[in-house]
Amino acid sequence: MTGSFGSFVAGAARAGRLVVQPRMGFSDPYRMRHGLERTKFAAACTVGTLTLDSYTRLGDHAAVRDALAAGVPLNGYPLVDLPVERTRALLHGIADDTFPVQVRHGSSRPEHIVRAAAAVGLDATEGGPVSYCLPYGRTPLRESVARWARGCELLAELAPPPRRPHLETFGGCLLGQLCPPGLLVAISLLEALFFVQHGIRSVSLSYAQQTDSAQDERAVRALRRLAGEFLPADVDWHTVVYTYMGVFPGTPRGARLLLEDSARLAVRAGAERLIVKTVAEAQRIPTVEENVRALERAAVAALLSDGATGPADPDSDVYAEARTFIEVTLGHSADVGRALLTAFRRGHLDVPFCLHPDNAGRSRSTVDAAGRLRWVATGAMPVRPDAPPDRLMSSAALLRALRAVADRFDHRPLETTR
Known part of the structure; x- marks a missing residue:
């Protein structure tokens, strides 16, 4: 691929389209490929996701290998422990300049994941030294900062120009819910600055939908303004909204309404990308088809929304x-x-x-x-x-x-x- 994750999102934004993305990860490569294919050809402007399993996130590769040997399904794609050729075959004919794929993982020690992603031709991932440390385990923050510094440098080294590797900060999703937005916005911006300091020139800044739509809109607008003020001019960046990450509605109707609300929030506040959730979130891991329906519903809600309402209030x-x-x-x-x-x-x-x-x-x-x-x-x-x-x-x-x-x-x- 000659393009990049960031440039694809920027192109969609220029065309007035919100990029929508699932949280999708399956341990079976055939099912994972099917999920990427259906995402690529959904009736929406989409990017793909390889969400990794929790053993890989924790670095427990022996458990991954045992599960693979026993044929036990994992809760995500075991990128590090599958043969490189198998993942390249999975991505062949799907991941390209019209459909970039991001690796999502949740690890405070990302180096092995960065190496595995680069080996199969993927150069977009996400996380951060704070946001993938504090809520998720007991890795000392000092170790997470050091590991993420090396992870950023590895990503820049293993995906050299003309490739432009991309990192999304998870800082705006810290704790998932009940964190006042000023702190979420600050951590998101600080993690983006951390990425840039360690060699990454394409970043996205996240914010998770919270409890009040007006407060959320001020938060995303504040994040965009601060990114413009603090990030260097040669860094390309965009903002990404996450559909509510806390306890999700238990009824299909409630889940659809909340998803649509997040899509309208993204458009009103000027965000370029939305990570969706499905009607199944309160019960189980969603199917491929449920993910696709969520993508398409969010895209329609975005198209029917009133659009951005202007610049951030300087006194927000x-x-x-x-x-x-x-x-x-x-x-x-x-x-x-x-x-x-x-x-x-x-x-x-x-x-x-x-x-x-x-x-x-x-x-x-x-x-x-x-x-x-x-x-x-x-x-x-x-x-x-x-x-x-x-x-x-x-x-x-x-x-x-x-x-x-x-x-x-x-x-x-x-x-x-x-």
């Missing part, structure tokens, strides 16, 4: 808070990795409800009566709480908050649908 609360986090963090060191380590060690970045040993654990968030995410406690972070202390959630209130979005869309009155 989300923009101001995110910029504060970014400036304080970068003030610790010119090296972004060291700056992140110092910020977390001092509690200047502190993810609510995250139990990782390298997270201070003094911040707490809540959902107010209007559905917006607020800070109740901020610990040593450089922002003040914007909700009173008596809004600290009990365990019962936390469980209700975790289900609030699913319940709202499952029970939305018919007259409010579009």
Whole structure:
């Protein structure tokens, strides 16, 4: 391929089309190829996904090999432990300049995945030193930063010009839900700067749909503005919205409404790409056909939406808070990795409800009566709480908050649908 993941998305944006993408990964190469084929020829502007299995994410390759030998299905594609020729055959005639494929994995130690992806001709992946460390395990943050620095450098080295390798930060999806958007935006931008510092010149910045559409729109617009302000001019970048990553509606109708809402959010806020979820999310791993229907439904919702509503408000609360986090963090060191380590060690970045040993654990968030995410406690972070202390959630209130979005869309009155 002579094109790149980033240039494909940029071309779609110029044509006024939202790129939609599934989270799709199967251990059977034939089923994986079928999923990519159906994605490529869906009635939508699509890119492909190879989502890897959880053993590969954890680096447990013995478990992968045992499962493959026993014929036990995995929950994703075992890219590292399958023969290179098999994956090249899977991709042959599918992955090209009209249909780039991204490797999605979730690993705090990405080097082996980067090498395997490069060996089969893929140069787009995602993650980050913070976002693929804190919520997912016990890898020390210092180790994750070092491993991700090497992973970025390997990707740049193994996909040399004219190829333009692409990295998407997962920072805007940190914890999945109940994290106020200013912190999500800041981590997404900081991880993108980290990628650039380690040789990557094509990046995307993520944001996961949260609990309030107006707050989400301000967040995506803030992310876009900050990317324009902080990323070097020779870096190509775009923003990607994730359909809500928390507890998903249990009814097919509720799931469809939430998916459509995320597509309209992406268009209104000017995002170029959307990662979709399906009607099956609350019950099981979706089928290929359910993924394709979700892609096509999101594409229709995007086409029927009202379009972008203008530039970011310079006085946006989300923009101001995110910029504060970014400036304080970068003030610790010119090296972004060291700056992140110092910020977390001092509690200047502190993810609510995250139990990782390298997270201070003094911040707490809540959902107010209007559905917006607020800070109740901020610990040593450089922002003040914007909700009173008596809004600290009990365990019962936390469980209700975790289900609030699913319940709202499952029970939305018919007259409010579009």
